[in-house]
Structures are given as C-alpha cells and as structure tokens.
Amino acid sequence: DGGITQSPKYLFRKEGQNVTLSCEQNLNHDAMYWYRQDPGQGLRLIYYSQIVNDFQKGDIAEGYSVSREKKESFPLTVTSAQKNPTAFYLCASSMFKGLYQETQYFGPGTRLLVL
C-alpha cells in the first residue's frame, strides 16, 4: 500500500532539546517537503528537496535542519534555536514529470508540543 508515513504522531520537546520528525514515502517520488501548520495561518514551507543529497530552505527555515540521504526519507530536526516549535508538522512528496513538479501528496502529520 503506497503512501507517506510520519512518526511519531505526537512528540514532546523539553527546553534546549533537539527533536527529529520522521517522514518516509514509498511512492517513488523525487521531491519531498516539510510544512508547518499553525491555527489560522495555513501551511508554511520549511524545507524542500528535489533530489537525494540536495535540499533548499523554504520561507521559515530558521531553527530547523533536514537531510536527504535516501530518496524515500526526509527527516526534519527541530533544533533548540527554534523558540516557538509548538505546531502541526506535515510532510509531502511529489513526482517530476518531464520538467514539472506534479501534485503534492501529504502524510498524516506530527504534532509537536513543548513541555
């Protein structure tokens, strides 16, 4: 069954702690994305990656880091530099078709809470 999985569903972070959110896809998609969702603000792009070993900053990358060592995996680390990390985090992926990005498909999300 193809899809995008995110884990954990809920994550708690203590002050000064780095935490890592997992995102895996078995859709053979080339591109992967991380979004942050806050109530009433829609989705904002944190990072994206179009190919393995390459990624670019989105609109709100400060305090976050990513890696893309495998095509199917795109983990997001929320560092201690991110002062307001409480949010719902969504991972997405899409395929290239010729030169064009196709539709983005989303995982079920991870809710990050600060203790």
Added chain:
Amino acid sequence: AQSVTQLGSHVSVSEGALVLLRCNYSSSVPPYLFWYVQYPNQGLQLLLKYTTGATLVKGINGFEAEFKKSETSFHLTKPSAHMSDAAEYFCAVRSGGSNYKLTFGKGTLLTMNP
C-alpha cells in the same frame, strides 16, 4: 509573487444546502490551482486540481471548482452538503512549470448546522 486569499475563515451550512468556499489568487504566470481538505488531526487530502484545459474541474466527494481567469478565482462548490463534509478546506496555487512552491490560503473551516 503568488498569493491566495480565502474569503471567510468559517462557513456554516445545513445538510443538503449548497456549499460555496471562495478562493482568489494572484500569480504572474498561468497558475496551477488546488483544493485540499483536512479532517481534524490528519494530513491534507487532494480534492481536485486545475492545470490546463477545461475550466470546470470535478473532484472527489461531489465537489467541483471553476477556474475564472478574468476574476482570478477558483471557488469550490458542492450542490448538497453532507454531515461528513465538515472539515477545513485549503486553496493553493503553484506557478506553472518547474516551480516547486505551493502557496496556501489560510483555510476555511466548514461546519454543519445541527
């Protein structure tokens, strides 16, 4: 730069009534337009999309949307609402071509009158 405005952060309808969720966009090039639905504590599910061709697009669950270039709009409609339609709906725009970026509206929460 592209942007999306969803008019009305909250819309409430009765079961069987028409659903109309408004979306206006700005884009410097021909846009690709999307509607996604989100149920509580879940990810986003694609409802429908417009890329090129026919301007009236039909999606899942009886929803449809019409691309009107002159009005820069892509409103979402459903003739008869069902209780299961209660959710948050997001409109998104992507500039055509290889541009990666989806720009989302702030969302419209659809609730059903009891």
